[in-house]
Amino acid sequence: MKAYEVRETTGLDGLHLNVDRADPVPGPGQVLVRMRAAALNYRDQGVIKGAYGYTKFPVIPLSDGAGEVVQVGPGVTAFKAGDRVAGTFFVNWIAGRIPPDASKNSLGGMVDGVLAEFVLLNETGAIKLPDHLSFEEAATLPCAALTAWHAVVEAGRIKAGETIVILGTGGVSCFALAFAKMHGAIVIMTSSSDGKLARVKALGADMTVNYKQTPDWDLEVLKLTGGAGVDHIVEVGGPNTLAKSMLAIQPGGSIYVIGALGGTGAIDPRAINRKSIRLQGIHVGSRDMFAAMNRAIAKARLKPVIDCVFDFADTKAAYAYQASGSHLGKIVIAIP
Numbered sequence: 560m561k562a563y564e565v566r567e568t569t570g571l572d573g574l575h576l577n578v579d580r581a582d583p584v585p586g587p588g589q590v591l592v593r594m595r596a597a598a599l600n601y602r603d604q605g606v607i608k609g610a611y612g613y614t615k616f617p618v619i620p621l622s623d624g625a626g627e628v629v630q631v632g633p634g635v636t637a638f639k640a641g642d643r644v645a646g647t648f649f650v651n652w653i654a655g656r657i658p659p660d661a662s663k664n665s666l667g668g669m670v671d672g673v674l675a676e677f678v679l680l681n682e683t684g685a686i687k688l689p690d691h692l693s694f695e696e697a698a699t700l701p702c703a704a705l706t707a708w709h710a711v712v713e714a715g716r717i718k719a720g721e722t723i724v725i726l727g728t729g730g731v732s733c734f735a736l737a738f739a740k741m742h743g744a745i746v747i748m749t750s751s752s753d754g755k756l757a758r759v760k761a762l763g764a765d766m767t768v769n770y771k772q773t774p775d776w777d778l779e780v781l782k783l784t785g786g787a788g789v790d791h792i793v794e795v796g797g798p799n800t801l802a803k804s805m806l807a808i809q810p811g812g813s814i815y816v817i818g819a820l821g822g823t824g825a826i827d828p829r830a831i832n833r834k835s836i837r838l839q840g841i842h843v844g845s846r847d848m849f850a851a852m853n854r855a856i857a858k859a860r861l862k863p864v865i866d867c868v869f870d871f872a873d874t875k876a877a878y879a880y881q882a883s884g885s886h887l888g889k890i891v892i893a894i895p
């Protein structure tokens with residue numbers, strides 16, 4: 560079969576197409592999936608550059624993909640040939656609390672990922688797709704959508720009329736917008752681009768702030784909320800934006816600590832305790848959360864925001880496009 564492999568951490572030069580990789584055969588408890596689409600996450604840039612801590616080399620990259628089951632191994636009862644499935648980001652987080660070794664068990668990290676014609680998944684690491692989604696749409700769910708769902712719904716229990724700031728307009732942020740609007744929240748979205756802000760307004764954002772033109776976006780959020788601040792913040796920016804998030808949040812509000820786009824650094828604990836802020840770490844989510852999210856997506860017939868779809872042969876161009884930061888929502892790779 561054909562599969563991409565990250566062989567060394569030299570950026571795109573270390574990413575190779577292997578056209579002659581052995582076809583996988585499902586063992587006990589495994590399903591063999593013919594992949595039809597995959598999607599890029601910010602983390603996948605880190606994998607090719609050696610900036611993502613938990614990676615083996617060579618590794619088949621990407622955690623997010625969707626396809627159809629072509630064969631099941633002995634003992635498999637939950638799936639049959641023809642089922643449309645995605646893999647779960649963590650191979651070993653089924654339910655409950657995150658296992659201590661989850662980071663060492665993620666697809667496209669220390670476990671081979673989905674940028675291949677065929678992928679073996681554990682029966683417990685596969686999940687059926689919402690019927691109304693194409694493979695390309697469903698490929699965006701395992702990391703980006705689930706991270707947003709975990710933050711906004713599972714941890715945040717967001718309610719109608721509550722306010723939320725969502726930083727940026729990438730994959731996680733566009734899903735956070737969709738889930739917040741699904742629950743009737745009032746959304747303030749930030750971006751470096753007015754063009755992107757116009758697009759998220761059309762997708763339902765109530766208010767927007769350009770964080771490049773208005774570096775003190777936290778003060779702008781206070782202004783937009785009559786001085787009150789917001790109930791929730793989806794924090795993909797990291798410590799360079801966290802201090803501002805702690806200003807823009809209401810006393811007792813919740814900040815979902817998801818990413819570190821602006822680098823890592825120190826935070827001041829006094830700002831946390833004086834406002835009794837909840838800082839909630841989010842690491843993708845469990846298979847149980849994925850199932851709950853899929854039920855909601857199916858009921859609402861929600862469609863992921865896809866910026867563009869690249870051919871499998873143009874995978875390197877997809878990575879380069881993501882690195883340019885031009886995208887809004889998800890970048891997908893179609894697998895022939």
Ligand SMILES: NC(=O)c1ccc[n+]([C@@H]2O[C@H](COP(=O)([O-])OP(=O)(O)OC[C@H]3O[C@@H](n4cnc5c(N)ncnc54)[C@H](OP(=O)(O)O)[C@@H]3O)[C@@H](O)[C@H]2O)c1
Pocket residue numbers: 599600601602702703706726727728729730731732749750751752755770795796800816817818819820821841842843844881884886888
């Ligand atoms: N903890 C987890 O489980 C988890 C899961 C998924 C992702 N993440 C993290 O979440 C972040 C986003 O991931 P993604 O896959 O959604 O990325 P993505 O699709 O590549 O989107 C990144 C977007 O972030 C925005 N951005 C960049 N710098 C920013 C800043 N200083 N302040 C506010 N926004 C900024 C940009 O939006 P504009 O172009 O609109 O400015 C950019 O488009 C990354 O740090 C990633 O590692 C964490």
